Amino acid sequence: MKKIAVVYGGFSAEVEISIKSGKSVAGWLANAGYDVYEILLVKEGWFLVRGEERFPVDKNDFSCTVANEKITFDKVFIVIHGDPGENGLLQAYFEMLDIDFAGSSSLVTSIAFDKYACKSYLKDKGIALAEDYFIRKGEHYDKDEIIRRLGLPLFVKPTTSGSSFGVTKVKSPDDFEAAVEFAFSEGPAVLIEKAICGKEIDCGVYSDSEGIHSLPLIEIVPNGEFFDYEAKYLGASQEICPARVDQQTTLRVQREAEKIFEILGCKGLIRFDFIVTPEGTPYFLEANPNPGMTGASLVPQEVRQAGMTMEDFLTRIIEGD
16 A cells, blocks of 8 residues: 655645645545555644654654654655745755655746746746736835836735735735735745736646646635635635636636646646636736645635546546656
């Protein structure tokens, strides 16, 4: 029986969400017949979790000793949102140890997670992208020039944060500086984007032994201004799957998502977020290398709409390398 380490937790503000996602994935993989080990990775240490017990992980070879038995793993499934699971650091660690893991390489993951780096990588590739402006912490910027160029409303967001932490929709020049400082509270770089009018549509894409596949689209209808933390996790939104778009638009978004997956060089599972204009043009927003994986998360909803169980879906990814 293949031993799978499901790694969750992390160092970012998304740690509690990651733990919920990781425990869901661990349950599905156990149901699929794998020998599953839950690994909690937090600032206090790395631990193998068994019920209420914790056993320290040896970072030298990513092993754990329980009752005088040294446990190693056949494959790792990373379910950490943010640092260090989505910025490529954990993937680089496993690459150095030559430990097999599901998902994209350290380089691809780091590019995909950084909103500005990802958009820069996709420029000149025929992908529709909102006009933007990039600022590093401490760098001088001209608020009036940025607003003149991008117009209002606009979005101010940290380049390397998930779950909409640090994101503000700015509708007045008076709110601009506060939004920039709020974004800097989540990271050292900020991306300012022109607001695109349309529907927020998300599309999961995965690879298995048969190739690259897109999942059914899901439409996000937030109760507030945009799909913020409350909308994502506290029920302040509608999530409609399949999305209320025609077949032509559905196929266009799915092909665009698959194209981005290929351009970036992704493997495993990744979720792409778009704004689809009334004319049917999908504008790429961002990539989610380790999307939420609780039963209520977007990708599991898309998987169910596709007629698969999560057990079958995760098996495809685990066995698909």
